[in-house]
Amino acid sequence: xxxxxxxxxxxxxxxxxxxxxxxxxxxxxxxxxxxxxxxxxxxxxxxxxxxxxxxxxxxxxxxxxxxxxxxxxxxxxxxxxxxxxxxxxxxxxxxxxxxxxxxxxxxxxxxxxxxxxxxxxxxxxxxxxxxxxxxxxxxxxxxxxxxxxxxxxxxxxxxxxxxxxxxxxxxxxxxxxxxxxxxxxxxxxxxxxxxxxxxxxxxxxxxxxxxxxxxxxxxxxxxxxxxxxxxxxxxxxxxxxxxxxxxxxxxxxxxxxxxxxxxxxxxxxxxxxxxxxxxxxxxxxxxxxxxxxxxxxxxxxxxxxxxxxxxxxxxxxxxxxxxxxxxxxxxxxxxxx
Amino acid sequence: xxxxxxxxxxxxxxxxxxxxxxxxxxxxxxxxxxxxxxxxxxxxxxxxxxxxxxxxxxxxxxxxxxxxxxxxxxxxxxxxxxxxxxxxxxxxxxxxxxxxxxxxxxxx
Numbered sequence: 001x002x003x004x005x006x007x008x009x010x011x012x013x014x015x016x017x018x019x020x021x022x023x024x025x026x027x028x029x030x031x032x033x034x035x036x037x038x039x040x041x042x043x044x045x046x047x048x049x050x051x052x053x054x055x056x057x058x059x060x061x062x063x064x065x066x067x068x069x070x071x072x073x074x075x076x077x078x079x080x081x082x083x084x085x086x087x088x089x090x091x092x093x094x095x096x097x098x099x100x101x102x103x104x105x106x107x108x109x110x111x112x113x114x115x116x117x118x119x120x121x122x123x124x125x126x127x128x129x130x131x132x133x134x135x136x137x138x139x140x141x142x143x144x145x146x147x148x149x150x151x152x153x154x155x156x157x158x159x160x161x162x163x164x165x166x167x168x169x170x171x172x173x174x175x176x177x178x179x180x181x182x183x184x185x186x187x188x189x190x191x192x193x194x195x196x197x198x199x200x201x202x203x204x205x206x207x208x209x210x211x212x213x214x215x216x217x218x219x220x221x222x223x224x225x226x227x228x229x230x231x232x233x234x235x236x237x238x239x240x241x242x243x244x245x246x247x248x249x250x251x252x253x254x255x256x257x258x259x260x261x262x263x264x265x266x267x268x269x270x271x272x273x274x275x276x277x278x279x280x281x282x283x284x285x286x287x288x289x290x291x292x293x294x295x296x297x298x299x300x301x302x303x304x305x306x307x308x309x310x311x312x313x314x315x316x317x318x319x320x321x322x323x324x325x326x327x328x329x330x331x332x333x334x335x336x337x
Numbered sequence: 338x339x340x341x342x343x344x345x346x347x348x349x350x351x352x353x354x355x356x357x358x359x360x361x362x363x364x365x366x367x368x369x370x371x372x373x374x375x376x377x378x379x380x381x382x383x384x385x386x387x388x389x390x391x392x393x394x395x396x397x398x399x400x401x402x403x404x405x406x407x408x409x410x411x412x413x414x415x416x417x418x419x420x421x422x423x424x425x426x427x428x429x430x431x432x433x434x435x436x437x438x439x440x441x442x443x444x445x
Binding site for chain 2: 126181212295
């Protein structure tokens with residue numbers, strides 16, 4: 001079991017900066033994120049994009065900002081549970097919170113700070129009517145165990161790196177691999193594009209371009225996909241597996257079921273300290289909502305700072321907090337345990 | 338020239354919305370839809386990085402060709418047609434007066 005002072009859900013820029021502000025007040029933090037690396041959207045969606053409205057930085061790449069934040073919080077030795085989704089949250093009799101992830105990791109803390117941005121990143125599901133019926137019965141959005149596809153027929157859809165990489169990988173393993181893509185060109189690493197085209201030329205895989213998978217059929221288990229190809233129209237293609245790889249998109253997920261006041265996919269907070277309707281739970285950054293809210297990283301930093309002042313009183317009910325500037329006291333990290 | 342153009346948006350339920358779009362605010366179609374609280378997420382904020390503002394252009398207008406980034410992102414969208422665009426990449430200009438778009442279906 002992991003115990004800490006502030007449990008931060010979401011390791012994006014705002015979650016990371018919370019560690020710094022909490023650290024100044026001698027509170028320890030532990031971050032949970034469904035992505036395998038810290039940085040949230042900045043790392044997952046736009047690491048190479050410059051950001052121009054971080055005070056003091058005329059321009060900073062999103063990936064660079066995350067790197068700097070990690071350096072800034074290092075003295076406070078935050079803990080991380082990465083690649084796991086915060087699943088259940090309950091209040092214990094002693095007033096602290098217990099959070100369990102989808103992989104069963106148990107965390108406890110007197111304060112929970114939700115810095116979940118737009119929610120957790122999950123694979124995009126194609127809007128095909130009966131797709132739910134075939135999940136785990138032939139349709140997989142993530143390849144967990146490639147051995148499942150050995151000597152089977154697989155239809156992969158998508159045009160990015162993961163579609164290309166898995167097509168190349170499965171070509172060795174599966175009985176038949178078909179890659180369906182909406183246009184003739186591919187984005188993704190030039191090496192991979194070349195490899196896929198080579199595999200198609202040699203007949204090891206089948207490339208169906210200017211096409212999309214628009215339907216699924218089978219009786220309890222997938223046995224064919226409906227492909228709609230330009231000039232050719234719709235046709236049935238028999239297969240054992242369909243693997244749509246269309247990247248990730250954020251979903252609010254289990255946070256929506258924790259009894260928090262939610263409107264328009266955002267958690268309502270009091271701007272005094274960014275507290276939610278449940279005492280001890282705060283929401284900061286893009287995931288919260290209040291009159292005048294702007295979804296900006298710099299606003300999230302501000303929210304994290306004020307929140308920590310309030311969280312201090314929950315973590316240390318008997319201590320008095322005196323405000324100090326870092327220019328006066330510097331930054332004193334935690335001793336290595 | 339009038340700084341406001343008429344934009345028609347057909348939502349995913351087939352309802353038609355008549356919007357007025359200012360052309361002097363550096364706004365795009367995604368932002369206009371959001372301003373009218375139509376169900377367009379605009380997750381990435383308009384960087385052509387999320388495909389949540391995928392829409393079909395139904396009228397003939399002289400639109401700038403999609404960039405390579407926009408095409409790449411449309412690869413992650415579903416039910417992409419020849420007239421598919423990302424709303425965030427279409428800036429409101431006087432030439433777009435009378436444009437009609439339909440919001441593309443979204444996955445779960």
